[in-house]
Amino acid sequence: MNASPDITERFKRGDKGAVARAISWAENGDPRFATLIADVYSKVGHAWRIGITGPPGAGKSTLVNEIAKALRTRERTVGILAVDPSSPLSGGALLGDRIRMEERTLDKGIYIRSMASRGSHGGLSRTTVDACDAMDAFGFDEIVVETVGVGQAEYDVVSAADTVVVVLCPGAGDGVQAMKAGLLEVADVLAVNKAELPGADRLIMDLEEAVHIRLAGKSTWMTPVVACSAARGDGIEDLIAAVERHREHLKAHDLDGIRREKRLAQVHRVLDERIAEHLWSGGGFGERARALLDSGRSPYDVVAELFSALLAEHRHQKNGAK
Ligand SMILES: Nc1nc2c(ncn2[C@@H]2O[C@H](COP(=O)(O)OP(=O)(O)O)[C@@H](O)[C@H]2O)c(=O)[nH]1
Ligand SMILES: [Mg+2]
Structure with a gap:
């Protein structure tokens, strides 16, 4: 992602237009927000x-x-x-x-x-x-x-x-x-x-x-x-x-500890969002869930099946990477 050096520069120079842009990116889920905030995170x-x-x-x-x-x-x-x-x-x-x-x-x-x-x-x-x-x-x-x-x-x-x-x-x-x-x-x-x-x-x-x-x-x-x-x-x-x-x-x-817990909560939330997005769009879970339900399985059954499938795929990928 290389779309933000200009904004990062303006941001560091104290140009309010750049902070406005950054917030819009955050609102729109634009990945450039993550790049920018990583650049300036020490502040x-x-x-x-x-x-x-x-x-x-x-x-x-x-x-x-x-x-x-x-x-x-x-x-x-x-x-x-x-x-x-x-x-x-x-x-x-x-x-x-x-x-x-x-x-x-x-x-x-x-x-x-x-x-x-x-x-x-x-x-x-x-x-x-x-x-x-x-x-x-x-x-x-x-x-x-x-x-x-x-x-x-x-x-x-x-x-x-x-x-x-x-x-x-x-x-x-x-x-x-x-x-x-x-x-x-x-x-x-x-x-x-x-x-x-x-x-x-x-x-x-x-x-x-x-x-x-x-x-x-x-x-x-x-x-x-x-x-x-x-x-x-x-x-x-x-x-x-x-x-x-x-x-x-x-x-x-314990200000540092409190802030760290809030950061952790943020990581938790964003990771949850990512995983859900991945599963339901990229991972094709919707299709698979529908097929299982159509075959007469209960929702809990479907969850159990999809969850083990997910873990199996994860293990498979890990082994493949070795
Ligand atoms: N009587 C009185 N009215 C106030 C005071 N502070 C705000 N208001 C009025 O209360 C209404 C709501 O104020 P606002 O700031 O928009 O409330 P918010 O919805 O909590 O943001 C407005 O009409 C204000 O003028 C106050 O100290 N005394
Ligand atoms: Mg208000």
């Missing part, structure tokens, strides 16, 4: 990755905007990834505003990218991690990933982020509902946004209690609950401070 690991998740309407996009602004005043460079599994026009109007903001300020230290999961090649986890790796290697200090916390998405954000911030707000996305949805489990920091609205204090208390019950007696990171009001720009510094405390906590504990 991956510098950035701190902040995942922002929570129910729709909680104020995630508004918060991401405020966090990015605050990080920029600290001279930190920021890559933003907005992943929206529900809408192909990810991020909607707010993202549009941000892009306009970026154009207006011509701020070289910020890059904003939206990614739709529908139609993306491979899983959302993989493309999210790939996009983060690309932004990380490109040299951003901080990467902020916004995903809607529904269903699988909150686990996807865990695989991509070092610190997961779960954003809730009084009213619609109740604390109890969040617990049911498994959002509390993935939270390193809980942000109660729209804290100026009635019900916020109650939600904060409920969440603190829930965290306490879950983590009491365990010598582990105690998920802080931070009040903020993204629309007013309040509490943003507290939120960033909480993220920084979590970062220090991980650095003092």
Whole structure:
């Protein structure tokens, strides 16, 4: 594969067009992504990755905007990834505003990218991690990933982020509902946004209690609950401070080990994808499975037969290679 030296050059020079191209390759399952990331992989690991998740309407996009602004005043460079599994026009109007903001300020230290999961090649986890790796290697200090916390998405954000911030707000996305949805489990920091609205204090208390019950007696990171009001720009510094405390906590504990496990999970996912692709397209398993089913065999029988055939072929190839 020799199609990327030019892009690799541009990438290393800090041309944002090159990081955009890299992410598109990742989204489309273009093999040039693998070549590029291999070239720049020694640079991956510098950035701190902040995942922002929570129910729709909680104020995630508004918060991401405020966090990015605050990080920029600290001279930190920021890559933003907005992943929206529900809408192909990810991020909607707010993202549009941000892009306009970026154009207006011509701020070289910020890059904003939206990614739709529908139609993306491979899983959302993989493309999210790939996009983060690309932004990380490109040299951003901080990467902020916004995903809607529904269903699988909150686990996807865990695989991509070092610190997961779960954003809730009084009213619609109740604390109890969040617990049911498994959002509390993935939270390193809980942000109660729209804290100026009635019900916020109650939600904060409920969440603190829930965290306490879950983590009491365990010598582990105690998920802080931070009040903020993204629309007013309040509490943003507290939120960033909480993220920084979590970062220090991980650095003092086993950051490398945690990151290695996430890498391993990525290898696992991508290898699974590869194997499945190979079997069902190149390996002709579909045809063989159909034939076996037509002969009246049960699905488990068919699986057993195909699996032993696979192992036999593998052994055969290995011996042939000797
Ligand atoms: N009252 C109030 N509204 C907010 C606050 N932050 C965001 N919003 C509003 O909540 C709505 C959803 O915000 P958005 O950032 O798009 O939420 P997302 O779906 O989680 O990304 C928008 O109308 C925002 O203006 C806040 O702190 N207080
Ligand atoms: Mg949003």
